[in-house]
Amino acid sequence: MKRSDLFLKTRKEVPSDEEAKNAQLLIRAGYIHKEMAGVYSYLPLGFKVLENIKQIVREEMDAIGGEEMLLSTLQHPHIWQSTDRWDDAKVDVWFKSALGEGSEVGFGWSHEEPMSRLMTQFVSSYKDLPVYAYQFQTKLRRELRSKSGLLRGREFIMKDLYSFSRNREEHDKFYALVEQAYHKVYDRMGIGSITYKTFASGGPFAKYSHEFQTISDIGEDTVYLDETKKLAVNQEVSADEVLQELGLERNGLVEKKAVEVGNIFTFGARYSEPLGLFYTDENGVQQPVFAGSYGIGISRLMGLLAEIKSDEHGLVWPAGLAPCKVYLASLGDEEEVRRQANDAYGYLTDKGVSVIYDDRDERPGEKFADADLLGIPYRLVISQKSLESGGFELKKRTSTEVTIVQKDGLSALLTKAGQA
């Protein structure tokens, strides 16, 4: 992408109507646009980051047998009434709207009910199970206060997977697979070492649910970590008897703030029974389908990564999530510089390396500041001075060291960029 073709403007000043650091940075860097509190649009570079996050999650969900699909946003009251989750007194985040005379529709804030009901069409025998279906879906929630940027929105993007199994044993096997897949997701995003499997409150079909909590001062949750066991307990379930049951010593635990980046939940027959999702087992006996749900907040991860992978100069995307690998800046208007910059841009693009080529007539300081603010993993500078030094100046976003690379050296760069 040539910078002159991108509709992108960075800002030095912090937007006055935005309190959250993640949104401030993403707005300043031209990744998102605030529509209203808790509601953001994704600009071209932000959209690429979002798609990169989705792609990592998609690969890991596909690898454990997930089938991607897409449920509707509009929700019929009937199916939510059957589980007693339509009434505003029971669920206070519903957006609802009039449809025709006296009838209403809701806007999906979660999708257990429609997914379970849909499965009644596809599951009748034990031979139809298990099923693992997931989607990336824009969820809408009537949050009255919303001031954490992408961390808690009225409109946000979530991956929600639902498992439908014959029994608890089959369910437990998949549940463990998801747990591994989630760890892979967080590792690939560079937050594996600070993300803990966390015990949280369960429900009628499971004593505990599990959250994945990333340690960060901006978190809304308080967790107690056992750093050697790589486990955590959410404050809400941190009573003495729970710690004892989990084999944790209160003295060995560290209290931290954390952001919930995923959750996995066993709900057994909780939705299957009221929605009529039953199957006939090997002995001809009708059984409720045993279900679970597995969420990852996609836009929340984008906000969290913006917040914790950043420094005083701006964003610092992990290579797999950045909207491109290289920020190529040409400095000065000498013909030779311009020619070599165009060459390098063509060369890298041909090799499949994504590049923002800052071809604008701007001061070097502006271009360097933008490369940093945007958080692109590699900065490649071409100027009269760099050419006199024998090539192009290469700097990683995470380092201050500048090395001179030659045209031939750019393929080494490719390799490095691929590994970063």
Added chain:
Amino acid sequence: MKRSDLFLKTRKEVPSDEEAKNAQLLIRAGYIHKEMAGVYSYLPLGFKVLENIKQIVREEMDAIGGEEMLLSTLQHPHIWQSTDRWDDAKVDVWFKSALGEGSEVGFGWSHEEPMSRLMTQFVSSYKDLPVYAYQFQTKLRRELRSKSGLLRGREFIMKDLYSFSRNREEHDKFYALVEQAYHKVYDRMGIGSITYKTFASGGPFAKYSHEFQTISDIGEDTVYLDETKKLAVNQEVSADEVLQELGLERNGLVEKKAVEVGNIFTFGARYSEPLGLFYTDENGVQQPVFAGSYGIGISRLMGLLAEIKSDEHGLVWPAGLAPCKVYLASLGDEEEVRRQANDAYGYLTDKGVSVIYDDRDERPGEKFADADLLGIPYRLVISQKSLESGGFELKKRTSTEVTIVQKDGLSALLTKAGQA
């Protein structure tokens, strides 16, 4: 994909609550699920078709300089009040919901206003123009009656592109480029020869807008075709003076029903002025940005293709849109058959050919009927009989001719499948 791993059930009977042929077929084939009138969820195979349609449109929009992004669903009343399109008396398809005390949000049924307002942050000088931004977006519309399946939904997926230009001349150049890109899209979907650029009513900034109408008896629109000039006129603007102006002879026109599959529209300063989208030109004079919008109904195209690319046996997807290229069916339970079927599945998958492998213990008739109903371009059958004939039976969905291909012949199949 192994059929035994897919959650997919086909139905012989037509769903009783569905009037539209497109939705009946797609439901019977397990591509979509009806949530309520005009609202459908996309099951794994249907989701793939949707993504294939989007990918074709994406490639053609990127090729003319479009930048992909994603606007929000939730809409703030304020920006729509400034163009007088918030009031239900002016726009009768709004879904609206209470937010907090006395405040409301809307749900995006179109996005001219938020896109124009967003651009005020990125456009101030002639140097910032032109900008071409697009998205694939789930639109929500309060249609009181909805019974055309995917052709007119309360929830549907649309590609909407917006152009922002310095002046009419710059706008007109891009408008012509979009027209060419749209013809490429329809050609790639196999409906190019029956899709006509159609003159329709314009507005204050353009005498006409242009629709792309695909001839079909199920269409809601009536158009008059000039088949030699490959042009059409919507009935709404087919007065004598219009025909004269366009150089069309009423006697030479054929009246047809048609489905609108795209539209391109010049709106000039209509939204720019009330939303404050101005730029400073080369002479330092402030000018309103000259804008246009360009829509393609993604889910509508899926419905239309299901409706017109089908026969008495089911769907007939064009190769570029089908959820996979080959339906591989093994017949009988002989060990050699099973072994060769597994071999062929592995071979094709390794070569990057997408396959549904019907490994179920079902009668041949069931498997053939499903291959036809699903509309997969190639059917490959392996049985004791086919092996005795020297290989695998290959049949195109659009043909009754069966040829015997050998293992080595499968790579020829790859080539054919790529071209189809």
